[in-house]
Amino acid sequence: MKRDDPPYYGSITQCHEVPITFPAQHQDRQPGLEYLMNPKPVYDNPNYIGTGKLKDKVAIVTGGDSGIGRAVAVAFAKEGTDLVIVFMKSEERDAQTTKAAIEKLGRSALLLPIDLRQHGAADQIVAQTLERYGKINSLINNAGVQFPQPSLEAISDKQLETTFDVNIKAMFRLSRAVIPHLQRGDSIVNTTSIQAYIASRNLIDYASTKGAIVSFTRALAHSLAGQGIRVNAIAPGPIWTPLQPASWSADTVQTLGADTPMKRAGQPYELAPAYVLLASDDGSYITGQVIHINGGQTMAS
Structure with a gap:
């Protein structure tokens, strides 16, 4: 399909049948809301059949x-996991949709509307x-925010603190609170970004936090290697999530992912199996690594 063809919203029974372009849209605040997006992100691949890789975890x-968080939660549920979903209170409607998807798969979901920046949030979650x-058994540190600015001078202290508080400080604190309860074979998977490797000039603070995550x-x-607890990360490229319309202008959103070798944005379901790999016994000899899922953007880096 050519880039200037109309958007294609077909079945995802084959991986290439996903939207190529997007209607112009923008959301005024973060976190973005999935239920307002057009089209909705594809969070579930019906061809992904769980085999009990994370049974009763x-x-x-x-x-x-x-x-991405919803897609990971659904894939984990397919593999037999019960989930704890941490989110901002303003995202309640989206969280309820995720909960319903998990329960439809026969697993349990605990919803925790908690601001990760709050003192004591990590202890409360645990x-x-x-x-x-x-x-x-698994901690998926996935929450993040980004606020594009044209220059370093345009990044206020308040924005700097928010970006670091959400993206890396909260991850540090929650990992610290969870680790005493993990056992040999358990895992932590962090969401970093291609921005840690190919940083955009208008995402200086965001890219800095993503480099810190690596x-x-x-x-x-x-x-933690000596305890048999593995820690890895996923570095997404341009993925169709609420972060996109909440960060970029309506015009920019239309061509999200056009600059990748694959000429399109990724969908959340395309990342979920990698999180399963890193959380399950299939990844038993993988630790300290970053998996790049970005449509080929880092091939030449």
Whole structure:
């Protein structure tokens, strides 16, 4: 299909049958809301059939209400996992959709509307997870924000603090709170970004946090290797999630992903199996690594 053809919203029974372009749209605030997007992100591949790789496990997914987090939660549920979905209160409608999708697959979902920036948020998440399920097997640190600015001078102290508080400080604190409850064979998977490797000039603070996540992942993996706890990361490229219309102008959104070798944006379901790999025994000899899922953008880097 040519780039200037109308958007294609067909079945996802074949991976190439996903939207190529998007209608112009913008959301005025973060976090973005999935139910307002057109078209809706594709979070589930019906051809993905679970085989019990994570049977009776418990996973915490931050930012699990929508986008990549929702896709990961659904894939984990297919593999037999019960989920804890951490999200902002304004994302309640999206979170309920995720919960319904998980329960339809026969698994349980605990919804926790908690601002990760709040003092004590990490301890609260862990306490409520243990109260409900009695254990934690995987932590998916996925929540993130970005606020494009034309220059470093345009980044206010408030924005700088928000970006670092959500993207890396919250990840640090929640990992620290979860680790005492993990056992040999359990795992942490962090969402970093292609911005850690090919940084955009208008995402200086965001790219900085994503680079920090890469180093955090490697250092923590080294620290926990002796305990048999694995720590890895996924670095997405342009993926059709609520973060996109909440970050960019309506015109920019239309051609999201056009600059990748594959000439399109990715869909959340295309990342989910990699998180399953890193959280399951299939990834038992993988730690301290970053998997790049970006339509080929880093091939020449």
